[in-house]
Amino acid sequence: MDERIARDAQEFGVYARTGGWTFALKVARSVRPGGQAAGETPKVSAKRFGELAGCSAERVMRFYKAWDAAADDGLVPQFEALEPGAEVELPDADVWLSYYVSRNSATSVRGTAITAAAEAEGIRPTKALEVAENPTALRAAILADPSTAQAARAALLDRIKEDPALQTELARDIARTDVLKKAVAQEAKAADRIGFVRQIAEQGELKTPAGQKLQAPAELRQEAERHLSLLDELDDGEEAGAWTTEAYGTVKDLAAQAVEQAVEGDPELRVQERRSKFYSSLEKATKVFEELTLDDADDIYEDDMVQRLEELQRSIGACIAALRKASDGPQ
Template identity: 80%
Template sequence: MSVALAPSETAALSAEGQDLVVRDAREFGAYARTGGWAFALKVARSVRPGGQPAGDSPKVSAKEFGELAGCSAERVLRYCKAWDLAADDGLVPQFEVLVPGEDIELPDSDVWHAYYSSRSGATSVRGTAITAAAEAEGIRPTKALEVAENPTALRAAILADPSTAQAARAALLDRIKEDPALQTELARDIARTDGLKKAVASESRAADRIGYVRQIVDNGQIRTAAGQTVDAPAELRAEAERHLSLIDELEEGEEAGEWASEAYDTVKDLVAQAVEADPELRVQERRTKFYSSLQKATRVFEELTLDDADDIYEDDMVQRLEDLQKALDTCIAALRKAAAAH
């Protein structure tokens, strides 16, 4: 059964309703401009900073304020932390100068998330580092903290989404530059995974071959098979530059292995031809190779020890040494004959 209201009563209710609407609109407008700062102010002007005695102040502890508000003390403390950081930056007054009920000009809402995080982990050393990294990347810290708190979700995204995997790969490459421990762990993982180990070896070989071609283009010099460094003929350098340009024009993700092998083999053949075409260089190359082999053989014999000859002796060893001695005699005779001819 409905009760009819007098016109005067209806008008009073209507006016009261309008007042409530106006109040809500104004509070909404204030929050739209200031965001979380409006709530942070209520905390800052009513809560004593940690460790400060109550004294004659009407302010209460974060725990008491949380109980009055029907929320946790941790949530209250996060608002305290945000206000404290902003006060250090000069955006808002310090806790000590505020009194309960006091209103002040608040910062814009768009800077609130630079100081506040809804996650308690944001105040830890780890959380602070994640927050700083997020700000450097131009994203909200809360997003990065959410990902960090749910590594299983991150793993699922990496496994399912190629673009996420690429972002993770790029991040790891940036991270290992300043993290020796992570470098070691990744290197160990690669060494223990046959597929990765082969892929790394293949990429390393391709990089070395491209480097060989690139240094000819950049320095204008070639390194011969015997290890000599000489100026590269113009046509050889031009061919190296042509191959290098083809490699540099490959799309990201295209395999460079075959291109690197072709460039390397072509340039190596041209180097060999350049050596053969220059009589003086050809002689120097043979002389360098001979000395290199002689030095290696000398080192091998210097490292031999015959202290345990009784235990290691075999007839075949003596035969090989006698054959080697004959070869040495022949070599020495040839060199002396060549010296006499000059």
């Protein structure tokens, strides 16, 4: 066996078992701790070690900090207990990523937040930091992979609840995108329809055209509950549009019939409905008439206008006479 191959295999085996701890040990036993003067130890500074290794001092310090954190947890000896060339038993390789952060961004406010979120999700912070530093790669994954797009959508929905600025930005994007604006309008309409069916099923309440509240018949509530159960049983990816339309149409027709029957069967309620309808029509007519402007009557005058107003005046007079006669009661 070639000695060079054997040496490579042995070093590979050591690294496979210990991972980054192998290199962290080299830093820990060769780089002097902060505050220790050069004359007190044969160890060198992180800058000098990096120059000898052909890498940056920042990279050296990332290994240094990983060892320091592990030492605080009692996994490895403190720096002061290590001399150049010392050998110690190293933790398993899978523990390394719990202490080592390969990016400078992890020490920033943004990096700290990403690290905390990654730990809360039960994933390695290095993965989350890598994604955050490569937005183009994230975009490519979202565009190419439906499951990644779904994960991104779920994450945005969670974040939007506590991010007013993002809420505004997304709302603005939707309003400016015709396809999204149309889709939102359709979903809002569907949600309103489902809400109508759910309100009848759960609260059993109907409203007359005049706004009077009525109790829904038991048969109507049962029908609404049946349609809701069908909607609830649909899979997440299954189209609910046709089911929603059918549920809304059926329940709405039955509700209208129930209201009509209730009004016709209750003389007092029927009078209230007629009174409310009259007031509503009167309010609309008054508003329309008040909006008429006759400042420039000379310019807009037509004989037909006067005739129609005279007819309206006669109708109003007849209406007033009928109301006064009703107020006087039977003669």
